Every structure is written in C-alpha cells, then in structure tokens.
Amino acid sequence: MENKQEPPNAGKHTISLSDASEAxxxxxxxxxxxxxxxxxxxxxxPVAKDVEAYLKKK
Structure with missing residues (x-):
C-alpha cells in the first residue's frame, strides 16, 4: 500500500518516528x-534535510 499523502507534520520538515503514518x-x-x-x-x-543527507552518504 502506497502512502503518497503527506502526514500533518511533513510540512514542518521534521521527522517524528512515534507516528506510524509519518514514519x-x-x-x-x-x-x-x-x-x-x-x-x-x-x-x-529529526530535521528532514539532515536525515536525507545522512541517508545519501550511507
């Protein structure tokens, strides 16, 4: 099942792993x-741009 819709917190550009839909x-x-x-x-x-950069390096 694809989840293309942004969760409510996605606009903040921080990642909360406690919310399953956001994760x-x-x-x-x-x-x-x-x-x-x-x-x-x-x-x-939890800053999305930092997480993205980290994941691209690994």
Whole structure:
C-alpha cells in the first residue's frame, strides 16, 4: 500500500518516528527502511534535510 499523502507534520520538515503514518511517509520519500530511518534520526536529529543527507552518504 502506497502512502503518497503527506502526514500533518511533513510540512514542518521534521521527522517524528512515534507516528506510524509519518514514519511510513518518510521511509517512502527517502526510499529506505524504518530501521535505517531511525538510525539516521538518532545520528543527525529529526530535521528532514539532515536525515536525507545522512541517508545519501550511507
């Protein structure tokens, strides 16, 4: 099931892993897994652009 609709927090450009629909949105947007997304957020914080840069390096 694809989740193309942005969750309510997506406009803030921060990632909240506590919301399942938001986590699903960001994993699809960054073409990654929830495990990698969580590792990226833990490494660089919840700012989407920082997480994206981190994931591109790995």
């Amino acid at each position: 699903a949105y960001w994993t699809e947007k960054f073409d990654t897994t929830k495990v990698r997304l969580k590792a990226a957020v833990n490494a660089v914080g």
